[in-house]
Amino acid sequence: MNVLASIGRATLGFFRETGKLSLFTGDAVSGVVRPPVYGWLIAQQLMRIGYYSLPVVGLTAFFTGGVLALQIYIGGNRYGAESIVPQIVALGITRELGPVIAGLMVAGRVAAAIAAEIGTMRVTEQIDALTTLSTNPIKYLVVPRLVAAVISMPILVAIADSIGIFGGYVVGTASLGFNGGIYLKNTVDFITQQDVTSGLIKAAVFGFIIALMGCYNGFNSRGGAQGVGAATTNAVVSASILILAANYALTSLLFPR
Amino acid sequence: MSTFKVELRGVKKRFGDKVVLDGTDLAIEPGHSLVVIGGSGTGKSVMIKCVLGILTPDEGQILVDGQEVTGLRGSARDAVLRKFGMLFQGAALFDSLPVWENVAFGLIQGHGMPRKQAREVAIEKLAKVGLGSDVAMLSPAELSGGMQKRVGLARAIAADPEIIFFDEPTTGLDPIMADIINDLIVSTVKDLGVTTLSITHDMVSARKISDHIAMLYRGKIVWAGPTSDIDRTANAFVDQFIHGRAEGPIKMEVRA
Numbered sequence: 001m002n003v004l005a006s007i008g009r010a011t012l013g014f015f016r017e018t019g020k021l022s023l024f025t026g027d028a029v030s031g032v033v034r035p036p037v038y039g040w041l042i043a044q045q046l047m048r049i050g051y052y053s054l055p056v057v058g059l060t061a062f063f064t065g066g067v068l069a070l071q072i073y074i075g076g077n078r079y080g081a082e083s084i085v086p087q088i089v090a091l092g093i094t095r096e097l098g099p100v101i102a103g104l105m106v107a108g109r110v111a112a113a114i115a116a117e118i119g120t121m122r123v124t125e126q127i128d129a130l131t132t133l134s135t136n137p138i139k140y141l142v143v144p145r146l147v148a149a150v151i152s153m154p155i156l157v158a159i160a161d162s163i164g165i166f167g168g169y170v171v172g173t174a175s176l177g178f179n180g181g182i183y184l185k186n187t188v189d190f191i192t193q194q195d196v197t198s199g200l201i202k203a204a205v206f207g208f209i210i211a212l213m214g215c216y217n218g219f220n221s222r223g224g225a226q227g228v229g230a231a232t233t234n235a236v237v238s239a240s241i242l243i244l245a246a247n248y249a250l251t252s253l254l255f256p257r
Numbered sequence: 258m259s260t261f262k263v264e265l266r267g268v269k270k271r272f273g274d275k276v277v278l279d280g281t282d283l284a285i286e287p288g289h290s291l292v293v294i295g296g297s298g299t300g301k302s303v304m305i306k307c308v309l310g311i312l313t314p315d316e317g318q319i320l321v322d323g324q325e326v327t328g329l330r331g332s333a334r335d336a337v338l339r340k341f342g343m344l345f346q347g348a349a350l351f352d353s354l355p356v357w358e359n360v361a362f363g364l365i366q367g368h369g370m371p372r373k374q375a376r377e378v379a380i381e382k383l384a385k386v387g388l389g390s391d392v393a394m395l396s397p398a399e400l401s402g403g404m405q406k407r408v409g410l411a412r413a414i415a416a417d418p419e420i421i422f423f424d425e426p427t428t429g430l431d432p433i434m435a436d437i438i439n440d441l442i443v444s445t446v447k448d449l450g451v452t453t454l455s456i457t458h459d460m461v462s463a464r465k466i467s468d469h470i471a472m473l474y475r476g477k478i479v480w481a482g483p484t485s486d487i488d489r490t491a492n493a494f495v496d497q498f499i500h501g502r503a504e505g506p507i508k509m510e511v512r513a
Contacts, residue, residue: 125345126349129343131309131310131338132338133416134338134339135362135367
């Protein structure tokens with residue numbers, strides 16, 4: 001009987017959580033289109049979410065592009081197909097690895113920071129204080145982060161794409177014996193607009209997921225420092241899982257067989 | 258038509274299986290200072306949050322100036338919220354903003370006052386609570402607990418509210434600072450002629466800042482009357498609470 005009870009409890013908990021998240025998302029999205037718009041807060045968040053994520057996203061993209069070139073060369077070598085390196089690096093980075101790596105890195109950086117900040121505001125009653133000062137906390141706290149993340153992520157991914165391909169180029173020319181001009185020409189000739197735009201669409205969705213998970217977990221944190229810690233962990237874990245799941249869904253939508 | 262400033266009629270609120278407010282009735286006349294006393298976990302904070310609209314009661318009515326306020330949304334709710342000021346237990350200052358912007362927050366965001374003008378008002382309100390203009394540029398983290406409470410009070414009175422809520426105004430302060438804050442509350446309230454609703458378990462503070470006291474136990478008001486009557490009541494709940502006895506009709510719920 002205990003087994004049934006716990007299955008029931010888990011099921012109810014799952015639906016309750018899903019419902020709460022849906023209502024929260026609805027509130028947040030409708031807050032984007034209704035005034036007031038806090039332009040200054042959006043600018044501030046663009047700085048925090050976008051600009052300050054550049055170093056970590058750039059570095060990971062560089063090394064990912066590099067290691068991709070190395071592996072494709074080694075793998076392609078078995079079939080004498082090592083000349084395919086520039087094309088596959090470009091395809092892999094723009095379609096999948098650029099958005100996913102950037103998404104996961106930003107999830108770690110930003111979702112955690114958002115959840116910790118909003119969670120602390122929750123447990124110290126600052127969110128209630130906003131309400132008593134005639135300010136809607138969703139519009140004041142959630143909307144700017146959501147808007148900034150959805151704008152920042154495609155820009156970050158565009159940069160990550162370039163740096164990732166550059167990483168492949170550096171490894172290709174420095175240690176795999178490619179001619180620099182040919183490497184670049186092969187990349188440019190092969191890559192299509194859809195390869196890049198599909199990645200940028202994914203990036204915008206990932207940005208939404210990151211900000212939403214950070215805000216939602218922060219808003220619902222309970223019980224002091226421990227609660228904020230748990231909210232931060234949940235924000236990163238749920239954002240990462242949702243990014244990977246959404247990535248699969250988006251790939252199958254954007255590239256139908 | 259109700260003549261009360263704030264009135265609660267049979268307000269019920271529960272979280273899951275836990276009943277917090279179980280038909281709470283309470284009324285405050287205009288210009289009165291009511292303190293609600295009661296042990297930890299008796300629903301005092303939940304009651305205030307219901308009046309403020311941060312929580313929505315499951316049943317019952319809450320009237321402000323005779324107007325039903327439960328379930329109000331949008332601009333109607335904003336209009337009611339503008340009548341309120343609130344001093345939170347931990348002051349709840351926004352740590353990302355300097356002190357003056359904390360005080361001016363409601364004026365800038367809620368009333369659309371230009372920043373320059375709001376800043377002047379903020380400095381004037383800070384002076385009212387005994388803080389100089391040099392404090393205005395500090396960040397809340399640089400202030401002591403007592404100073405944070407003062408800034409919180411300045412923020413609560415910044416927009417000239419009609420009703421001020423005090424949530425445990427003396428909790429976490431040393432006895433002297435607590436007395437200073439109590440004095441400040443009394444003089445500010447007298448100055449502004451506002452109605453106040455406070456919650457506390459500190460009896461010294463309760464006697465000092467109230468003219469009426471009500472006692473909340475298990476989600477119901479078990480006693481209400483003028484502060485001067487509290488020592489003469491035969492009510493066993495009140496008697497046990499104000500004398501701080503472990504034995505009596507009040508059973509502390511130790512489990513959460």
